[in-house]
Amino acid sequence: MIYTDTRDSSVKVDFKTAVMNGMNQATGGLYIPTSFPKLDPAFINKNPTPSFREIALQMAKPYVEGEIPEEDLIGIIQDAYPFSPKVAPLDSVSYVLELFHGPTCAFKDFGARFMARTMSYFNRNESTPLHILVATSGDTGSAVGSAFHNVPGLDVTILYPEGKISPLQEKQLSTFTGNVRALKVKGTFDDCQKLVKTAFTDTELRGKLRLSSANSINISRLLPQSFYYMYAALIANNRAAMDNKIHSPAIIMVVPSGNFGNLTSGLIAKEMGAPIAGFVAATNTNRTIPDWIATGDYNARPSIETYANAMDVGAPSNYERIKSMYTLDQVREMFASYWLDNDGILKAIEACNKKTGYIIDPHGAIGYKAWEDIKNGGIADLVAGVKGDFNKPGLTPNVPSWAQRVIDKKAVGVILETASPAKFGQVVTDAIGKEPPIPARLEEVMRLQDRAIPMNNDYNQFKEWLLANL
Numbered sequence: 001m002i003y004t005d006t007r008d009s010s011v012k013v014d015f016k017t018a019v020m021n022g023m024n025q026a027t028g029g030l031y032i033p034t035s036f037p038k039l040d041p042a043f044i045n046k047n048p049t050p051s052f053r054e055i056a057l058q059m060a061k062p063y064v065e066g067e068i069p070e071e072d073l074i075g076i077i078q079d080a081y082p083f084s085p086k087v088a089p090l091d092s093v094s095y096v097l098e099l100f101h102g103p104t105c106a107f108k109d110f111g112a113r114f115m116a117r118t119m120s121y122f123n124r125n126e127s128t129p130l131h132i133l134v135a136t137s138g139d140t141g142s143a144v145g146s147a148f149h150n151v152p153g154l155d156v157t158i159l160y161p162e163g164k165i166s167p168l169q170e171k172q173l174s175t176f177t178g179n180v181r182a183l184k185v186k187g188t189f190d191d192c193q194k195l196v197k198t199a200f201t202d203t204e205l206r207g208k209l210r211l212s213s214a215n216s217i218n219i220s221r222l223l224p225q226s227f228y229y230m231y232a233a234l235i236a237n238n239r240a241a242m243d244n245k246i247h248s249p250a251i252i253m254v255v256p257s258g259n260f261g262n263l264t265s266g267l268i269a270k271e272m273g274a275p276i277a278g279f280v281a282a283t284n285t286n287r288t289i290p291d292w293i294a295t296g297d298y299n300a301r302p303s304i305e306t307y308a309n310a311m312d313v314g315a316p317s318n319y320e321r322i323k324s325m326y327t328l329d330q331v332r333e334m335f336a337s338y339w340l341d342n343d344g345i346l347k348a349i350e351a352c353n354k355k356t357g358y359i360i361d362p363h364g365a366i367g368y369k370a371w372e373d374i375k376n377g378g379i380a381d382l383v384a385g386v387k388g389d390f391n392k393p394g395l396t397p398n399v400p401s402w403a404q405r406v407i408d409k410k411a412v413g414v415i416l417e418t419a420s421p422a423k424f425g426q427v428v429t430d431a432i433g434k435e436p437p438i439p440a441r442l443e444e445v446m447r448l449q450d451r452a453i454p455m456n457n458d459y460n461q462f463k464e465w466l467l468a469n470l
């Protein structure tokens, strides 16, 4: 597969270059495949639905062709995914796609684990380790630390702002041994990011250590997220006839979004032939994309803190990929778009639990509420020309191409549950008056010894530490 760049279509690189560079330093653009090959319809139409790992293999193949032989790719996928996504019915026209069954209980495990193994593969003939530096405000660091832990040839240093992440997040970052360690920096997330960025531009340091990043914009994190969209769409397609008496339903993927990497992966799955009719782009108060869809003006802005804090992104990087794939009109036809404030998040967690018994996390709750509104008259209103004020929580005024299917009760929603509610225990407890159950692997990590290394917000100290310890 040839990869190009969102800012310069004359750029042509292979998969290894795209993975190892992360982004194109020369243009500031993001790598994107030049085509999205369709899966064989005979594979897509198989009944019963192929397993998650079979789907992963078939979808990954064209993107690594000529660079990773099939037997090695099978090994990467088996090692990356000892767990699967799960599709749980919520009501007669709604499913939850549970993406939190990996080691850190959030969907980022799917992308980070594939990235770690492909980087390790491409580093296999090097005599020295590749040092990954990551600055994190919480969730990314734990997914990356866990994904790279004990992966050969790779070494990870995570920087986080001391006292500014939750106790559970801190345990998830700071308790690794071996090739992964955490530095607790006396500063903010921005200070951590600056230390990392300075290291990347330090030619003396780079002369001594091979450095790389594990950024969420890396194409090797985006591609594997498309696997679970295909999987969920095929499951929903096969099950809707039985569960809901709907044959060939319009399947709508409802995606709680921040940086829009997850949603972009959904677009890739649709391009590859997944039976997906459309998407709901659901955000918290960081509503840069809903505003763009409503007005046509894209205005990146500083992020605002919310209860769904993994989605607190005011300048979503993957806007650039979406824009390179589709026109605004196409986006408005494919997407409904929705945003919700903190008060709405609490009410949605409570309503979901009351109505269905399901305990949903603050991120998934935004998706839940968006789909509730859509199927309970929100889309019918849009079709009838009744449009709400998009400056208030709710839907943007565009009418997606699948609107009539919802009104005709021929659509099912698949709500992506991006994290376990136990990761956001306090918000969930405030909303429903009881604590969500804690998965054993989260309880275990809380008992491990904290090994974080204190670090001042001082580049020279950081550099000396790297040179002395890596």
Ligand SMILES: *Cc1c(COP(=O)(O)O)cnc(C)c1O
Binding pocket: 106, 107, 108, 139, 256, 257, 258, 259, 260, 261, 262, 263, 310, 311, 363, 418, 419
């Ligand atoms: C990262 C994250 C998101 C947002 O995903 P994007 O790809 O940035 O849109 C949503 N929910 C959770 C729990 C996350 O960790």
